[in-house]
Amino acid sequence: MIISVLFYSFVVFAAIQIMYYLSFSSFLFTDKKQVKNFKEIPISVIICAKNEAKNLQKFLPSILEQNYSDYEVVLINDASSDDTADVMEAFKEKHANIRIISVQNTEAFWGNKKYALTLGIKAAKNEHLLFTDADCNPVSKEWISEMAQNFNTEKTIVLGYGKYRQAKGFVNLLVRFETLLTAIQYFNYTKLGSPYMGVGRNLAYTKTTFFSVNGFIKHIRIKSGDDDLFIQDAASKTNTQICISENSFTESEAPISLNDWFQQKRRHISTANYYKVQHKFFLGLFFVSKILLLISTIVLFFVYPWEFILPIILSYYVVKYLVVGFSAKKLKEPQITYFLPFLEIGLLIFQFSIFITNLISKPNHWK
Known part of the structure; x- marks a missing residue:
């Protein structure tokens, strides 16, 4: 029962992420x-x-x-x-x-x-x-x-x-x-x-x-x-x-240095608390669903038949690679596409660290 709930949750998280990336493709058609x-x-x-x-x-x-x-x-x-x-x-x-x-x-x-x-x-x-x-x-x-x-x-x-x-x-x-x-x-x-x-x-x-x-x-x-x-x-x-x-x-x-960037992003991310409710919700959903998708994928590969998981996760990565890849090309950052899986995991860890740190203490601001 618990494993089934975890699998269906995994499907939902993957669907949310795919829908986000499909929506992110809209600016690619801006001439x-x-x-x-x-x-x-x-x-x-x-x-x-x-x-x-x-x-x-x-x-x-x-x-x-x-x-x-x-x-x-x-x-x-x-x-x-x-x-x-x-x-x-x-x-x-x-x-x-x-x-x-x-x-x-x-x-x-x-x-x-x-x-x-x-x-x-x-x-x-x-x-x-x-x-x-x-x-x-x-x-x-x-x-x-x-x-x-x-x-x-x-x-x-x-x-x-x-x-x-x-x-x-x-x-x-x-x-x-x-x-x-x-x-x-x-x-x-x-x-x-x-x-x-x-x-x-x-x-x-x-x-x-x-x-x-x-x-x-x-x-x-x-x-x-x-x-x-x-x-x-x-x-x-x-x-x-x-x-x-x-x-x-x-x-x-x-x-x-990573520390310099960490302090800079702490200041930037702290302003998100003052965003409109709808923006906080959708930006938060994107971040949280990505973390939960990663966690559920890792767990399911140990306890669930891989042939059910693999097609879904491959679909997610194909959509993400296409959208981020074409976006990177449009914004003249093609090198980023080659390292996408490592960058995504690194960024998730980095952002989660900022979230925890900002809960503990307030960041400094303009010099």
């Missing part, structure tokens, strides 16, 4: 929309930096060399204690389209990135805003153009892809796999009419949209979530667009 006679709209690129002098020197030139005629770069110096202010001023002397916003720590908003971003957004002269981080660079000189083309009278939020640079080692593979899987999910949820997050490394929206939900005010005391929690408030099935053309990607240096 790049060519905007005929695209007229450039004024864009404000906003970069919030705290102690980022070295990264600004390295990556800011890629922002300033964009093939786009009408844009400004708003650099927010968020109470830095290094040479960030001097680096910004040096760039400003050479580039007339740079605007610098200096933020001082206040007792009410000490170390709060959302406060700094709000000041930068208010200071931006243009309606259309494009966000990235100080340690990011666009993969092409068409980044602004590719993202800007997705704005129209209806679409006021554009979700882009922020990838991590390929390097040697399993940690790098795991970081890039997690980033890919997250992107697959938020792109497909958006395609299915239920946007729930974006990444601040590559995100665009209008000032009007920002102020229509009173900016970050609902979660201003939560120091993380300037991207995903804002999308929770502002995005809808009608006003949000995805941009997945290769020239629209941004790229960052991946965390080198």
